[in-house]
Amino acid sequence: MTRVTADVSFLRGYNEALVMAVGRTARTFERSTVVEATGLTPQAVSKVIARLTTDGLIRSAGVRRPGIGKPAVVYELVADSRYAIGAHVARRTLRLVLVDLAGTVHHSTVRPLPRDFTPEQLLDALSVGIDAMAGIGDLRGRLTGLGIGMIGPLDHANGLVRDAHGLRHWHDVALREIAEKHLGLPVHLDKDVTAGITAEAWRHGATFGDAALIMVESGIGGGFWLGGAAHRGAHTNAGEFGHTVVDLNGPRCVCGRHGCLEIVHHHAIEAGDIAYAARVLAVGVVNLLQTLDLAHVVLTGADLLQHPQTYLAAVTEAVEADARRAGWLSTRVALSSLGADVIAAGAAMQVLDQHYGIPELAPI
Amino acid sequence: MTRVTADVSFLRGYNEALVMAVGRTARTFERSTVVEATGLTPQAVSKVIARLTTDGLIRSAGVRRPGIGKPAVVYELVADSRYAIGAHVARRTLRLVLVDLAGTVHHSTVRPLPRDFTPEQLLDALSVGIDAMAGIGDLRGRLTGLGIGMIGPLDHANGLVRDAHGLRHWHDVALREIAEKHLGLPVHLDKDVTAGITAEAWRHGATFGDAALIMVESGIGGGFWLGGAAHRGAHTNAGEFGHTVVDLNGPRCVCGRHGCLEIVHHHAIEAGDIAYAARVLAVGVVNLLQTLDLAHVVLTGADLLQHPQTYLAAVTEAVEADARRAGWLSTRVALSSLGADVIAAGAAMQVLDQHYGIPELAPI
DNA sequence: AAAATTTAGCAACAGCGTTGCGTAATAGGG
DNA sequence: CCCTATTACGCAACGCTGTTGCTAAATTTT
Numbered sequence: 034m035t036r037v038t039a040d041v042s043f044l045r046g047y048n049e050a051l052v053m054a055v056g057r058t059a060r061t062f063e064r065s066t067v068v069e070a071t072g073l074t075p076q077a078v079s080k081v082i083a084r085l086t087t088d089g090l091i092r093s094a095g096v097r098r099p100g101i102g103k104p105a106v107v108y109e110l111v112a113d114s115r116y117a118i119g120a121h122v123a124r125r126t127l128r129l130v131l132v133d134l135a136g137t138v139h140h141s142t143v144r145p146l147p148r149d150f151t152p153e154q155l156l157d158a159l160s161v162g163i164d165a166m167a168g169i170g171d172l173r174g175r176l177t178g179l180g181i182g183m184i185g186p187l188d189h190a191n192g193l194v195r196d197a198h199g200l201r202h203w204h205d206v207a208l209r210e211i212a213e214k215h216l217g218l219p220v221h222l223d224k225d226v227t228a229g230i231t232a233e234a235w236r237h238g239a240t241f242g243d244a245a246l247i248m249v250e251s252g253i254g255g256g257f258w259l260g261g262a263a264h265r266g267a268h269t270n271a272g273e274f275g276h277t278v279v280d281l282n283g284p285r286c287v288c289g290r291h292g293c294l295e296i297v298h299h300h301a302i303e304a305g306d307i308a309y310a311a312r313v314l315a316v317g318v319v320n321l322l323q324t325l326d327l328a329h330v331v332l333t334g335a336d337l338l339q340h341p342q343t344y345l346a347a348v349t350e351a352v353e354a355d356a357r358r359a360g361w362l363s364t365r366v367a368l369s370s371l372g373a374d375v376i377a378a379g380a381a382m383q384v385l386d387q388h389y390g391i392p393e394l395a396p397i
Numbered sequence: 398m399t400r401v402t403a404d405v406s407f408l409r410g411y412n413e414a415l416v417m418a419v420g421r422t423a424r425t426f427e428r429s430t431v432v433e434a435t436g437l438t439p440q441a442v443s444k445v446i447a448r449l450t451t452d453g454l455i456r457s458a459g460v461r462r463p464g465i466g467k468p469a470v471v472y473e474l475v476a477d478s479r480y481a482i483g484a485h486v487a488r489r490t491l492r493l494v495l496v497d498l499a500g501t502v503h504h505s506t507v508r509p510l511p512r513d514f515t516p517e518q519l520l521d522a523l524s525v526g527i528d529a530m531a532g533i534g535d536l537r538g539r540l541t542g543l544g545i546g547m548i549g550p551l552d553h554a555n556g557l558v559r560d561a562h563g564l565r566h567w568h569d570v571a572l573r574e575i576a577e578k579h580l581g582l583p584v585h586l587d588k589d590v591t592a593g594i595t596a597e598a599w600r601h602g603a604t605f606g607d608a609a610l611i612m613v614e615s616g617i618g619g620g621f622w623l624g625g626a627a628h629r630g631a632h633t634n635a636g637e638f639g640h641t642v643v644d645l646n647g648p649r650c651v652c653g654r655h656g657c658l659e660i661v662h663h664h665a666i667e668a669g670d671i672a673y674a675a676r677v678l679a680v681g682v683v684n685l686l687q688t689l690d691l692a693h694v695v696l697t698g699a700d701l702l703q704h705p706q707t708y709l710a711a712v713t714e715a716v717e718a719d720a721r722r723a724g725w726l727s728t729r730v731a732l733s734s735l736g737a738d739v740i741a742a743g744a745a746m747q748v749l750d751q752h753y754g755i756p757e758l759a760p761i
Numbered sequence: 762a763a764a765a766t767t768t769a770g771c772a773a774c775a776g777c778g779t780t781g782c783g784t785a786a787t788a789g790g791g
Numbered sequence: 792c793c794c795t796a797t798t799a800c801g802c803a804a805c806g807c808t809g810t811t812g813c814t815a816a817a818t819t820t821t
Contacts, residue, residue, distance in 0.1 A: 038436045039411040040778050041808045047403040047758070064768080072402045077809050079770065096817095102767025181810040195725060197620070240632045255688065259623055266690020267606045268726055277684035281644045281661070281677070289722055290683070297645070312807085313645070319654070320641035321688070324619065326630020358653055359550070361559060362632055394411070405777045412778085428799075441778050444799065466798025467786040748818050765820070770813100777808075785800075791793085 046392035056110035058238030063105045115351035119381030122183040129162040132381035151202040156215045180380030182228030189269040192222045225376045226272045231275030232379030242328030250334035253295045309346035333369035410756035420474035422602030427469045483745030486547040493526040515566040520579045533614035542583035542742030546592030553633040556586045590620030590636045591742045596743030606692030614698035617659045675711035697733035
């Protein structure tokens with residue numbers, strides 16, 4: 034967790050991040066666009082643009098002649114000026130993506146991981162995969178780091194994997210530290226679902242409201258974007274949404290409680306009733322809406338994406354029924370726009386965010 | 398919603414708010430205390446303290462002679478330099494409190510409201526109550542405003558009551574506007590539970606982590622403190638936690654779904670089984686923990702506070718059982734430290750926060 | 762060709778935290 | 792009694808931020 038004191042360097046980072054967010058979501062933009070979006074004065078925007086241009090992050094791309102008056106200079110993000118690699122570590126696979134400064138996914142590879150893989154085996158797989166990727170476009174000096182989205186529980190602030198569910202060799206592994214040493218790159222570690230929701234927020238820009246990413250993939254998890262930032266909770270353990278009870282008298286779950294969303298959903302799947310499984314998930318999603326009042330719900334996960342329309346329809350129907358009752362609520366439900374890459378891409382974007390996103394300003 | 402651009406005035410407000418938070422949580426403090434708590438340089442802290450002293454918000458309170466060296470100047474908040482009045486509007490009662498800059502509740506009054514009261518009736522009750530309170534200590538010039546914590550749904554940003562549950566005359570009432578006109582005071586409107594969690598956060602200071610306030614009072618609601626700020630959701634409708642399904646095959650709830658926490662809890666109460674009702678609530682609380690990973694859970698509400706120990710025991714037991722399974726999670730469960738005043742007090746603190754709290758810095 | 766309109770940017774400015782360094786106030790030792 | 796070490800405080804200069812005032816440039820309209 035980067036601690037930033039509230040000094041002028043924070044102002045610089047903050048306003049630069051605002052302009053970068055505009056550049057990421059609009060293909061091209063001009064000074065007036067930024068003025069409108071941020072409330073800064075035109076002169077201040079000019080200064081920010083000058084700084085970003087010096088750093089090679091944006092460049093001018095012609096002028097716009099709308100009618101009367103001096104033409105406005107049009108700018109664009111230099112997407113290929115910075116890259117990050119994102120990794121999605123699942124139980125049996127390692128997915129790697131290469132993401133540029135604009136959030137575009139350039140390469141995506143999946144390779145199997147050994148059953149019950151060890152930290153060393155993961156590092157080797159990462160090493161091979163990253164070398165292959167870095168070789169493609171000659172990224173020397175433009176690669177900002179590696180983001181890892183992984184099964185929890187883990188400790189995001191300290192880069193520790195506490196006890197990854199279902200993996201025997203992952204107790205209190207200082208993954209960030211050993212990966213940085215082994216790979217020679219800055220490494221950022223986060224829960225898979227939190228990385229995923231970051232990807233969705235990146236693609237939607239600063240106007241993205243409170244949102245959740247629902248991931249069904251050997252378990253059910255949720256990633257949250259609340260108040261303009263990822264919500265990780267007190268111990269980086271937010272999102273164990275599959276282990277919320279929806280049936281007080283339901284079957285016993287592996288977590289020890291009865292009638293968790295995950296076990297009820299699982300039984301429906303085993304019974305072959307995908308439609309019912311989807312409706313159960315939808316009940317859980319509406320529970321989230323009641324609790325958190327979200328503007329967006331994004332669905333993803335390998336298991337869910339095997340029946341995308343069934344799940345999308347069930348969740349949309351349940352959410353809309355709920356909104357109808359209230360009369361004025363509105364929540365958009367969608368499948369992940371990045372498909373199966375969403376976790377890995379989000380992990381990469383978190384790395385880019387550390388450099389070009391809103392600086393953290395933790396009130397101690 | 399106050400929009401603040403990231404200019405130097407933000408820095409001033411931010412760092413002043415940090416110092417004020419220190420002053421609120423520590424009875425006395427000195428320069429080195431703030432340096433340690435904020436990471437600012439001693440010189441910067443001196444400047445902030447000078448500004449706050451000029452405004453009459455803090456003052457020196459002697460010196461500390463710990464041993465060798467020049468004595469350190471000790472400061473304290475001037476608690477009686479600013480006040481705010483907080484109102485808790487419930488279905489049948491209006492509670493008013495007077496809160497000073499340190500967060501201390503000075504007066505607390507409860508008066509009945511007519512059944513199905515109208516906006517005019519509420520305004521009259523507010524007017525009478527505020528006059529009585531303002532007369533007590535001659536608050537001329539020191540009263541910063543009125544905060545109202547009320548049943549939802551409402552629109553916090555625009556000060557509208559959309560459709561207060563169970564009150565017929567409250568559809569799209571511009572309460573903030575008409576109250577400001579009627580009372581001649583700045584007015585801040587928020588959901589009751591959100592005001593409540595603000596009070597808890599105030600009393601605990603800047604180190605207060607992610608938290609929820611659970612309120613059982615003719616319904617079950619939740620207020621959330623996430624990432625150092627109140628979480629209101631996309632439509633100020635977060636916290637309808639009583640309307641999350643915990644029993645898929647349960648009885649039909651007024652909200653139209655089946656097996657909501659609220660209806661299951663209500664049935665247990667009606668059957669006279671308080672202990673079971675408390676355990677049902679505890680299931681809901683653990684659901685929240687799984688979803689949001691909270692550091693604190695605070696219990697309040699008129700109905701809950703009729704059996705405080707029963708609820709506290711049940712929730713504590715459930716939370717601790719959950720933590721034991723994980724092995725490294727920890728969540729503190731407590732009854733509201735302000736008792737029945739918590740909602741009104743929090744509403745008042747929100748008013749003070751607008752002046753002396755962390756300035757908002759909404760991206761876009 | 763002149764006027765109107767829109768955009769861009771130079772220059773001076775106020776205000777923030779930071780840095781460098783001098784000063785005040787105390788305790789302890791010779 | 793004096794000197795030194797120690798701790799706390801603050802003036803002054805500085806670098807940097809966004810802001811303000813104003814001028815210049817580039818275009819269309821009259």
